[in-house]
Amino acid sequence: MSSALRERTVLPPEPGPTRARLIGPDGAQTDIPDEVYEVLRDVVVALSQGVAISIAPHNTMLTTQEAAELLNVSRPTLVRLLTDGEIPYTMRGRHRRVTLRDILDYQERTRKERGQTLDQMATDAEDSGLYDATSTPKPTR
Numbered sequence: 001m002s003s004a005l006r007e008r009t010v011l012p013p014e015p016g017p018t019r020a021r022l023i024g025p026d027g028a029q030t031d032i033p034d035e036v037y038e039v040l041r042d043v044v045v046a047l048s049q050g051v052a053i054s055i056a057p058h059n060t061m062l063t064t065q066e067a068a069e070l071l072n073v074s075r076p077t078l079v080r081l082l083t084d085g086e087i088p089y090t091m092r093g094r095h096r097r098v099t100l101r102d103i104l105d106y107q108e109r110t111r112k113e114r115g116q117t118l119d120q121m122a123t124d125a126e127d128s129g130l131y132d133a134t135s136t137p138k139p140t141r
Contacts, residue, residue: 064079
């Protein structure tokens, strides 16, 4: 996957020396942190490939449909995650709203949990000798 096509969160950079510079059409120059340069470069690459880009602050409020689309789950699945307490939400009238930050936190948390589960499954399989059992395949005919 191209680096321009991955999702990521960019936090405000720490103050320090910068090597990148933004040059405007009028020649005005602005020093920019390396993190900002990398994001801008990825945006340019993605747009040149016809890929849409979304940039939003972490406190952006999302509808349940928007949050479900971001997580690539159905809206009923997202509502279940909300009511089960997996993701915090607020009510605006009769409608649930979630922050982008909470959706990204949930996404990262579940990504880590899946990785840990897969690591544990591999360890269990190795401890059980399952890799040994399949290391020399037997003829099927």
